[in-house]
Amino acid sequence: xxxxxxxxxxxxxxxxxxxxxxxxxxxxxxxxxxxxxxxxxxxxxxxxxxxxxxxxxxxxxxxxxxxxxxxxxxxxxxxxxxxxxxxxxxxxxxxxxxxxxxxxxxxxxxxxxxxxxxxxxxxxxxxxxxxxxxxxxxxxxxxxxxxxxxxxxxxxxxxxxxxxxxxxxxxxxxxxxxxxxxxxxxxxxxxxxxxxxxxxxxxxxxxxxxxxxxxxxxxxxxxxxxxxxxxxxxxxxxxxxxxxxxxxxxxxxxxxxxxxxxxxxxxxxxxxxxxxxxxxxxxxxxxxxxxxxxxxxxxxxxxxxxxxxxxxxxxxxxxxxxxxxxxx
Numbered sequence: 001x002x003x004x005x006x007x008x009x010x011x012x013x014x015x016x017x018x019x020x021x022x023x024x025x026x027x028x029x030x031x032x033x034x035x036x037x038x039x040x041x042x043x044x045x046x047x048x049x050x051x052x053x054x055x056x057x058x059x060x061x062x063x064x065x066x067x068x069x070x071x072x073x074x075x076x077x078x079x080x081x082x083x084x085x086x087x088x089x090x091x092x093x094x095x096x097x098x099x100x101x102x103x104x105x106x107x108x109x110x111x112x113x114x115x116x117x118x119x120x121x122x123x124x125x126x127x128x129x130x131x132x133x134x135x136x137x138x139x140x141x142x143x144x145x146x147x148x149x150x151x152x153x154x155x156x157x158x159x160x161x162x163x164x165x166x167x168x169x170x171x172x173x174x175x176x177x178x179x180x181x182x183x184x185x186x187x188x189x190x191x192x193x194x195x196x197x198x199x200x201x202x203x204x205x206x207x208x209x210x211x212x213x214x215x216x217x218x219x220x221x222x223x224x225x226x227x228x229x230x231x232x233x234x235x236x237x238x239x240x241x242x243x244x245x246x247x248x249x250x251x252x253x254x255x256x257x258x259x260x261x262x263x264x265x266x267x268x269x270x271x272x273x274x275x276x277x278x279x280x281x282x283x284x285x286x287x288x289x290x291x292x293x294x295x296x297x298x299x300x301x302x303x304x305x306x307x308x309x310x311x312x313x314x315x316x317x318x319x320x321x322x323x324x325x326x327x328x
Contacts, residue, residue: 007036007180008142010043010083010133015060017067018203020187020196023246028146028182030072038078039140039310040068042303045083045090046133049126050118065299067206070289081306083136088314093128093135095321099164100131108153134158138165138174139314146180155179171324173317192221192239207289210279217275222267223260233260233267240270247277 011025032038042061051057061082073080083089105111105127114126125132137145137158145155155177162174186195189202196203204216222240226233235241235257244253252273259265292299 003037004035005037005143006141007032007038007144007146008041008137008140008177009038009146010041010046010136011064012047013042013044013057013061013064014198015056015063016205016207017064017071018196018198018205019243020189020203021067022071022206023187024148026068026071026073029068029078030074032146033074033077036144039142039313040073040078040080041083041136041310042081043083043136046129049123049129050114050121052121062296062299065303066289066292066296069292069299069302070285071206075302075306079306079309080303081310082303085303085307086139086310086314088311088318089132089135089139091318092139092321093132095325096135096138096161096165097128097131099168100161102127104157104160105130108157110154130154130157131161134161137177138162139317140310141175141313141317142177143175144180145177146182148183149181152179152181169324169326171320173320173324188239188242190216190220190239192224204278206282206285208282213279213282214272214275217271217278218268220271220274222270226267229266230263232263235260238270240267240274243278244270244274247274247281249277252277 009025009029011021014021017026029038029040042064044057044061047057048054065080068080069075108130111127111129114129115122118126133154134157138161145158147155159176162176165174166172188194189196189200190204191200191202194200194202204213208216217240220240223233223235223238225231225237238260241253241256241260244256248256256265256270256273260270
C-alpha cells in the first residue's frame with residue numbers, strides 16, 4: 001500500500017527526553033512512520049537562536065537521537081538526520097526571507113513570547129526563526145506537518161510564505177503543507193502546575209534509572225486540597241492520576257479513582273504504584289537505549305546516512321528553486 005504523503009517534523013536538541021516529549025511528539029513520530037514517508041530532523045541551527053553556549057550541543061543532539069531510536073523511530077522507515085548536515089536549508093531560508101514581510105514575523109505569538117523570555121537576546125536569527133522553519137518544511141516538499149493546535153500559526157505562516165514564493169516567481173515549485181492536528185496531551189510536571197520542562201526542572205526523564213524514577217515520582221504534587229491521609233481526594237485535579245490513566249491498567253485506574261475519593265488509598269501508595277508501572281513500561285525502552293549507546297559510532301553513521309538521503313531531496317528542490325527565480 002502506498003504512503004499517504006510526506007511528513008516533516010523537527011525538534012530542537014534538548015538532550016535526554018522526558019515524558020512530555022514522549023507523549024507529545026515521539027509517540028506520534030513512531031506511529032506516523034507506518035502510513036507516511038517521514039523526514040525527522042534534529043534542528044540544531046534553530047537551537048542557536050536561544051543558546052548562549054553550545055558546550056552541550058553535540059551531547060544533547062546524540063542523547064535525543066538515542067531516545068528517538070529507543071522509542072521506535074526507525075531509520076529504515078524514516079529519514080532521521082541533523083539539520084545542519086544539509087546546508088541547503090540555509091540557502092532556502094535566505095531566499096524565502098526575500099518574500100517575507102518583517103511585520104508578519106514580529107506579530108507571531110511565539111516571537112512575542114521569546115522577547116519576554118530573553119529580552120537581552122533578540123537576535124536576527126530569532127526574528128527569522130519561522131522562515132527557517134518554513135524552509136525546513138518546504139525543502140523536503142512535505143505536504144503534512146504534525147502539530148499541536150498552538151503551532152497552527154506557524155504552519156499557516158509557512159503556507160503563506162510558500163504561496164508568496166510561488167506567486168512571485170510564477171511557479172509551483174514549493175508545496176503548501178497541511179496541518180495534521182494531533183492531540184498532544186499537555187503533560188504537567190512534578191510541580192503539578194507548569195507544563196513538564198527541563199528548564200523548570202519539573203520533568204521525568206524516560207531514561208531515568210528505576211531509582212531516579214521512584215525519587216522523581218515521589219516528589220510529584222498531588223491533589224492540593226488533600227492534607228492528610230484520611231482526607232478524601234479528587235483524582236480529577238491530581239497530576240499523578242493523569243499519568244495513571246496513561247501508564248496503568250484500566251482496572252488500576254478504576255480502583256484509584258474509586259479509592260482516592262473515599263480515602264481508601266493514600267497519595268504515597270498512589271505514587272508508588274505509578275512509579276512501578278512507569279518503570280515496567282519504560283524497561284524495554286531503557287534496554288534498547290543502552291544497546292544503542294554502546295554503539296554511538298553506528299548512530300552517527302545512521303545520522304550521516306539520513307543526511308545523505310535528505311540531501312538528495314534538498315538538492316533537487318534547490319535546483320528547481322534557482323531555476324524558477326532565474327539565477328544563473
